Amino acid sequence: xxxxxxxxxxxxxxWPIALSEDGxxxxxxxxxxxxxxxxxxxxxxxxxxxxxxxxxxxxxxLLVQLGEHQKRSIQDIATATxxxxxxxxxxxxxxxxxxxxxxxxxxxxxxxxxxxxxxKGWSALRKCSPKIxxxxxxxxxxxxxxxxxxxxxxxxxxxxxxxxxHAGLEPVVELY
Numbered sequence: 001x002x003x004x005x006x007x008x009x010x011x012x013x014x015w016p017i018a019l020s021e022d023g024x025x026x027x028x029x030x031x032x033x034x035x036x037x038x039x040x041x042x043x044x045x046x047x048x049x050x051x052x053x054x055x056x057x058x059x060x061x062l063l064v065q066l067g068e069h070q071k072r073s074i075q076d077i078a079t080a081t082x083x084x085x086x087x088x089x090x091x092x093x094x095x096x097x098x099x100x101x102x103x104x105x106x107x108x109x110x111x112x113x114x115x116x117x118x119x120k121g122w123s124a125l126r127k128c129s130p131k132i133x134x135x136x137x138x139x140x141x142x143x144x145x146x147x148x149x150x151x152x153x154x155x156x157x158x159x160x161x162x163x164x165x166h167a168g169l170e171p172v173v174e175l176y
Contacts, residue, residue: 031158035155037140042135042136042139045100046135047137049128049132049135050128054098055095055098055124055128058102059091059094059095060132061083062077062081062092062095062126063101063117063121063128064125065080066101066117068119071104071116072116073115074089074092074113074115077092087160099119099120099121101115101116101118102118103114103115109142126129
């Protein structure tokens with residue numbers, strides 16, 4: 001596109017992003033916007049289902065991580081769940097007050113604590129799992145198995161591209 005024109009090149013409109021005919025970005029059609037709004041709705045749905053157990057979606061993610069990997073550091077849990085360390089530290093504090101988790105000194109590095117599920121935490125995980133599984137399965141109930149597999153493949157591919165750009169290993173594409 002020439003510097004003194006305001007109209008985008010024809011090929012810019014062909015990119016897999018949501019550009020209007022006049023080249024403006026349309027947020028509502030952006031894959032990132034669609035993923036973000038789906039995630040926001042899922043969190044609200046999960047919070048509604050988990051309310052009876054006195055936990056929210058963030059605490060649920062903590063319990064799931066500890067169910068998959070016992071004795072993890074707060075930093076490891078934060079990285080795995082996508083939360084920052086300070087948020088995860090607050091979540092662990094709350095879960096500890098609810099007796100869902102416990103902390104112990106890391107046997108390999110006494111400067112660190114590890115977090116693990118308590119008996120009550122394991123019980124909550126077992127009780128909540130069918131509800132969350134039903135919720136998530138409902139989102140994809142009208143997908144053919146091939147469609148679901150393709151969605152997962154494409155989201156993983158996109159996540160890899162986002163991570164590469166975040167790490168500075170892939171350039172940001174200049175449209176015009």
